[in-house]
Amino acid sequence: MERWLPISWFRHVPETIGLHPVVAEKRDQLVALSRDIGIRVLVTDEFRSTEEQDALYRQGRTEDGPIVTTVQGGESYHNYGLAIDFALLSPEGKALWDLEYDGNGNGQADWTEVVAIAKRLGFEWGGDWESFKDNPHLQMDFGFTIRELQGGWRPPERPDGDGA
Secondary structure: OOOOOOHHHOOOOOOOOOOOHHHHHHHHHHHHHHHHOOOOEEEEEOOOOHHHHHHHHHEOOOEOOOOOOOOOOOOOHHHHOOEEEEEEEOOOOOEEOOOOOOOOOOOOOHHHHHHHHHHHOOOEEHHHOOOOOOOOEEEOOOOOOHHHHHOOOOOOOOOOOOOO
8 A cells, every 4th residue: 555645744954053043032132131130141052963962961971070961962952952051150250050149139049030031031941850950951942842853843933933
């Protein structure tokens, strides 16, 4: 028996080489809104190639260093330009991953304030995950699972646009 598949199922999906435009726009808003309340945010990582992801995965396993990820190349939203990592910046310009630091002196942890802004902008926070807390991680999955992304599905360039 012959099997027919709709031609629309087959399409070229360009290789992801950078941050998704909506994620980039929201990243910039996060940095600006944080700055408005006296918090300096440093984006430490954005798009990551599968090779870079695999290198991070080896860390703490077959290479020196602590384990910083539980997923290999192609299994991270970073690989599809849908995630960023951040740190706080001290007045001296030093990166901080201190969840209790209150650099703007308002009695609230700056990290918590930044995460609240990120969530209002539509980011999901890795610190909310049950299995592997990833406090510096923010992502926008646009409703796509990793399996769907691996299968070639991509969110539209603009929220009101057609899917790629």
